[in-house]
Amino acid sequence: MVTAMKARLPLIVQDKLVAQAKGIESVELIEVRDEEYFLDGPIIKSIAVVDFDPATSTVLPGVPFDPPTTEDGWGEYRAASTNALDSPSFINVNAFATVLLTKRMFEEPDVLGREVKWAFDGPQLFVVPRAGAWANAYYERDSRSLQLFYFPSVRRSDRLIFTALSRDIVAHETAHAVLDGIAPDLYDAITPQSLALHEAVADLSAFMMATRSEVLCEAILNAVQGDLTKYTALSSIAEEYASEQGEDRPLRNLFNDATLDPSKGGSPVDRSNPHELGTVLSGAMYSVFLRMYKAATTEVGVSSYSGSPARYEKALFLASQRLKRVMFRALDYLPPGDVSFADYGRAMIASDQKFYPNHEETREWIRDEFLERAIVSDRSSLRVAVNPGGEDLETMARSDWTAYRFANERRDWLGLPSGPFEVKPRLIVKKKYYHKDENKTVRELIFKIGWDVCEDNDIGAEFPKSRRLTVGMTMVFGFDDNRLHTILRTDHKDLQDEQVEQKKDRDSTLRWMAAKGLLLPFRVYQEYSPLFNTRAYADSTIEMMHIKGTGRMLHMSGGFR
Amino acid sequence: MTSPLTVRVYGVRFGDAILITVPDLDRDGEEVERRILIDVGNVGIGEGGADFMFSEVLEDVRGQLDGRNLDLYVLTHEHLDHAQGLLYAEEHGIEIRADHAWLPASTEDGYYTKHEDARKKQLAMRRSYDLIKKHFAAKENPAWLEAMLLNNDYRSTAKCIEHIKRNVANDVAYIHRDYDIGPHNPFQETRFDIWAPEENTAVYYKGLRSVADPHDRTQEGAGLQQPSDLLPPSGVDADAFYNLVNIRKNGYLSNLLMIDQAGNDSSIVFSMEWRGRTLLFTGDAGQLSWEMMNRPDIGKIREVDFLKVSHHGSVTGIPSIEILDALLSPGAVNQKKEAVVSTYPGTYGGIPAESLLKERVESRCKLSYVDKGKVADGKFIDIEFPPLHTP
Numbered sequence: 001m002v003t004a005m006k007a008r009l010p011l012i013v014q015d016k017l018v019a020q021a022k023g024i025e026s027v028e029l030i031e032v033r034d035e036e037y038f039l040d041g042p043i044i045k046s047i048a049v050v051d052f053d054p055a056t057s058t059v060l061p062g063v064p065f066d067p068p069t070t071e072d073g074w075g076e077y078r079a080a081s082t083n084a085l086d087s088p089s090f091i092n093v094n095a096f097a098t099v100l101l102t103k104r105m106f107e108e109p110d111v112l113g114r115e116v117k118w119a120f121d122g123p124q125l126f127v128v129p130r131a132g133a134w135a136n137a138y139y140e141r142d143s144r145s146l147q148l149f150y151f152p153s154v155r156r157s158d159r160l161i162f163t164a165l166s167r168d169i170v171a172h173e174t175a176h177a178v179l180d181g182i183a184p185d186l187y188d189a190i191t192p193q194s195l196a197l198h199e200a201v202a203d204l205s206a207f208m209m210a211t212r213s214e215v216l217c218e219a220i221l222n223a224v225q226g227d228l229t230k231y232t233a234l235s236s237i238a239e240e241y242a243s244e245q246g247e248d249r250p251l252r253n254l255f256n257d258a259t260l261d262p263s264k265g266g267s268p269v270d271r272s273n274p275h276e277l278g279t280v281l282s283g284a285m286y287s288v289f290l291r292m293y294k295a296a297t298t299e300v301g302v303s304s305y306s307g308s309p310a311r312y313e314k315a316l317f318l319a320s321q322r323l324k325r326v327m328f329r330a331l332d333y334l335p336p337g338d339v340s341f342a343d344y345g346r347a348m349i350a351s352d353q354k355f356y357p358n359h360e361e362t363r364e365w366i367r368d369e370f371l372e373r374a375i376v377s378d379r380s381s382l383r384v385a386v387n388p389g390g391e392d393l394e395t396m397a398r399s400d401w402t403a404y405r406f407a408n409e410r411r412d413w414l415g416l417p418s419g420p421f422e423v424k425p426r427l428i429v430k431k432k433y434y435h436k437d438e439n440k441t442v443r444e445l446i447f448k449i450g451w452d453v454c455e456d457n458d459i460g461a462e463f464p465k466s467r468r469l470t471v472g473m474t475m476v477f478g479f480d481d482n483r484l485h486t487i488l489r490t491d492h493k494d495l496q497d498e499q500v501e502q503k504k505d506r507d508s509t510l511r512w513m514a515a516k517g518l519l520l521p522f523r524v525y526q527e528y529s530p531l532f533n534t535r536a537y538a539d540s541t542i543e544m545m546h547i548k549g550t551g552r553m554l555h556m557s558g559g560f561r
Numbered sequence: 562m563t564s565p566l567t568v569r570v571y572g573v574r575f576g577d578a579i580l581i582t583v584p585d586l587d588r589d590g591e592e593v594e595r596r597i598l599i600d601v602g603n604v605g606i607g608e609g610g611a612d613f614m615f616s617e618v619l620e621d622v623r624g625q626l627d628g629r630n631l632d633l634y635v636l637t638h639e640h641l642d643h644a645q646g647l648l649y650a651e652e653h654g655i656e657i658r659a660d661h662a663w664l665p666a667s668t669e670d671g672y673y674t675k676h677e678d679a680r681k682k683q684l685a686m687r688r689s690y691d692l693i694k695k696h697f698a699a700k701e702n703p704a705w706l707e708a709m710l711l712n713n714d715y716r717s718t719a720k721c722i723e724h725i726k727r728n729v730a731n732d733v734a735y736i737h738r739d740y741d742i743g744p745h746n747p748f749q750e751t752r753f754d755i756w757a758p759e760e761n762t763a764v765y766y767k768g769l770r771s772v773a774d775p776h777d778r779t780q781e782g783a784g785l786q787q788p789s790d791l792l793p794p795s796g797v798d799a800d801a802f803y804n805l806v807n808i809r810k811n812g813y814l815s816n817l818l819m820i821d822q823a824g825n826d827s828s829i830v831f832s833m834e835w836r837g838r839t840l841l842f843t844g845d846a847g848q849l850s851w852e853m854m855n856r857p858d859i860g861k862i863r864e865v866d867f868l869k870v871s872h873h874g875s876v877t878g879i880p881s882i883e884i885l886d887a888l889l890s891p892g893a894v895n896q897k898k899e900a901v902v903s904t905y906p907g908t909y910g911g912i913p914a915e916s917l918l919k920e921r922v923e924s925r926c927k928l929s930y931v932d933k934g935k936v937a938d939g940k941f942i943d944i945e946f947p948p949l950h951t952p
Contacts, residue, residue, distance in 0.1 A: 050794065
């Protein structure tokens with residue numbers, strides 16, 4: 001099989017509906033460099049498209065790859081022409097390109113600064129672009145795959161809508177896979193905000209991927225004359241998917257005023273429903289983006305839109321890059337176990353604070369939005385502990401024993417439990433920090449410790465009276481000064497109100513899941529097994545409930561929602 | 562006061578057979594007894610599907626009728642454990658006839674011409690069922706799987722339904738929630754309300770995972786694109802690839818469960834209002850159907866005096882806590898309210914869900930079990946409801 005280092009790939013701009021509405025080209029070409037190889041499929045080292053024939057389930061031959069004919073040329077997949085977007089070959093290449101671009105966005109030097117590692121053993125994420133007839137798409141850790149389904153349009157029943165052709169949907173599902181690799185405990189989380197965090201990050205990733213289409217950004221800015229403080233195709237998620245199911249609005253809108261406490265204004269959400277709950281966080285971050293955009297327009301010196309559209313485009317680019325950094329870099333800082341929106345907020349503030357200590361603006365905007373939407377009750381809740389101290393970081397990164405000893409000798413100081421705790425594999429990251437005054441590369445050691453706590457489980461007589469909850473802490477050390485810079489933790493003894501709220505939300509979600517039959521007592525689950533593959537179950541063999549599979553269940557039971 | 566309304570639930574193992582005797586009025590205002598028979602069948606295979614008791618059950622029904630026709634026969638849905646009995650009776654010389662019959666709307670000739678989306682989904686389900694059946698053929702399958710396969714065998718069920726449509730009733734109505742039962746309702750005094758199903762049963766069909774048999778060359782499109790069969794593509798880890806294929810194959814079970822659920826969710830669910838009493842008959846309505854009935858724009862869920870527990874006491878048949886609170890009573894057991902579950906443990910995996918029945922139903926009302934050891938084959942229990950007011 002021929003290999004190549006770089007390729008040009010066709011990619012749907014957003015989805016066909018948006019393209020038609022905006023009167024823009026449906027497809028753009030993207031250039032991908034620095035892959036070890038491209039194979040028919042498309043297949044690369046980290047992603048493999050496997051096209052099962054919907055009629056027979058046989059594996060169809062991959063889309064052939066034409067290697068470059070000159071040393072400096074570009075390879076291309078022999079996909080059908082862009083006039084045949086529903087052809088299997090185009091669907092395969094489009095899904096691949098979207099997954100690859102989304103993954104690469106996270107890997108950029110100013111985000112994670114490293115190659116994404118999947119949550120499962122093995123290097124490749126499978127992408128199944130025609131997984132079956134269903135208005136759904138999901139990431140599934142067990143099969144190491146993105147399953148992208150298709151469904152008949154309600155407008156024209158002879159037309160199939162392929163979720164693999166939606167940039168929003170594929171980017172959203174890819175983000176689930178990426179996040180699962182970074183924070184695997186969230187897959188089995190029981191705190192609604194933990195599950196909602198997955199949804200919000202996935203939606204925000206879809207938004208970020210939309211901002212990467214110059215064609216789309218230009219069309220949108222033109223349509224709103226540079227004023228993004230209104231509903232646009234950038235802020236809407238999965239328009240075509242919703243529309244082709246007969247809905248008159250997109251699946252989710254990031255330009256929203258969703259709040260956890262509507263008594264102070266804003267739109268209420270069902271706090272026990274992770275999909276709905278996620279809009280509070282994604283709405284908050286979209287609002288931060290709008291502030292960044294406004295600041296960037298001033299920075300680049302815009303006047304009227306007609307006079308300087310390119311400057312608005314530059315401002316949009318700058319704002320989206322800044323949002324990307326602050327949102328996604330913080331994912332490495334998330335402590336193990338269940339996390340809340342406030343934990344994520346603290347992670348964002350910690351990562352931003354460390355490298356831009358004198359630029360408080362972004363952190364203030366995050367605090368404003370989190371307060372406005374009642375994610376926190378006061379600004380001090382987003383305070384982050386900084387505790388310097390000299391350590392041998394290289395040894396701690398390499399040796400499990402040294403890392404364990406470091407934590408064990410400081411149980412009290414770190415606030416670890418007297419019982420067992422788990423030292424997670426340490427991570428050395430190298431990230432770029434851009435600023436108008438200086439750009440620098442920073443090397444950090446990220447050290448996470450997780451442990452289980454027990455809490456009351458008042459969700460019904462058929463379930464045990466107590467349940468297990470994983471909590472944890474993240475320590476961030478800097479190699480430049482050999483010091484511990486940040487400690488983030490989820491067992492906040494000093495934030496009792498937050499803890500009580502989270503517990504209440506967990507109870508409420510688990511009751512909702514039990515009432516819907518989505519959460520089953522282990523005995524019932526066992527009797528039905530393996531039929532109940534869309535449900536989570538409560539393993540109560542030691543009279544302590546431990547729930548597994550919530551993230552997967554939410555995706556398989558409700559469609560792409 | 563007049564005679565009570567009687568709900569007679571027969572022991573037919575894993576199935577349903579319910580005879581309701583209702584004191585009603587005739588056109589002259591004189592009290593008469595009318596009878597409704599709901600379903601009759603069982604799963605047709607294994608211990609829970611033994612057929613011998615149907616003769617005794619239907620002889621009892623005939624005895625109750627004393628030479629008359631049933632006033633109404635209701636087939637709740639197209640599953641063998643509800644539809645099989647009348648054809649069995651006919652084949653064994655026991656003729657049961659009704660003045661009226663209510664069948665699910667989807668059994669009407671021409672239904673799938675009218676509802677194109679339901680047709681497509683039904684076609685996909687049937688295609689999927691055939692593949693599932695083929696996949697599990699000649700294998701040693703657990704009893705519950707064999708039962709589920711037979712129960713969902715659309716060819717066997719079609720024969721039973723044809724018999725009911727053509728031979729059992731003088732008047733056949735094809736029922737859905739918005740259907741006007743007026744001319745097809747033989748009762749003068751008793752009021753019926755149809756809670757489910759929706760006319761377009763497509764709403765009950767979820768997606769199917771593609772699990773077509775790679776060796777089946779009769780499938781549409783097979784062979785045309787020279788498939789490379791199930792060899793891992795070049796550049797893909799073989800173990801990971803076969804793991805993916807195996808998880809997709811598990812889709813056979815998921816699909817079978819989905820087909821089963823769609824059939825259950827298409828059940829006719831109806832309430833009867835009689836002299837201050839409300840009785841609810843649910844067929845095998847599952848989670849999706851309950852959710853539909855509880856939707857604000859449909860708003861069917863309300864307090865009842867009697868609940869026939871759906872789907873033999875399965876996890877999906879037992880309504881949510883919210884719905885049960887509305888149907889029965891929240892908190893303490895209400896001794897005036899009754900429920901019955903007809904079931905046969907060990908037939909379908911996890912049915913009955915005993916802990917859920919105790920927690921959710923027995924905690925709210927008096928629950929009678931018609932199952933192994935409690936009601937002998939072919940026998941019955943009677944649950945009586947004295948009227949709360951005179952006609």
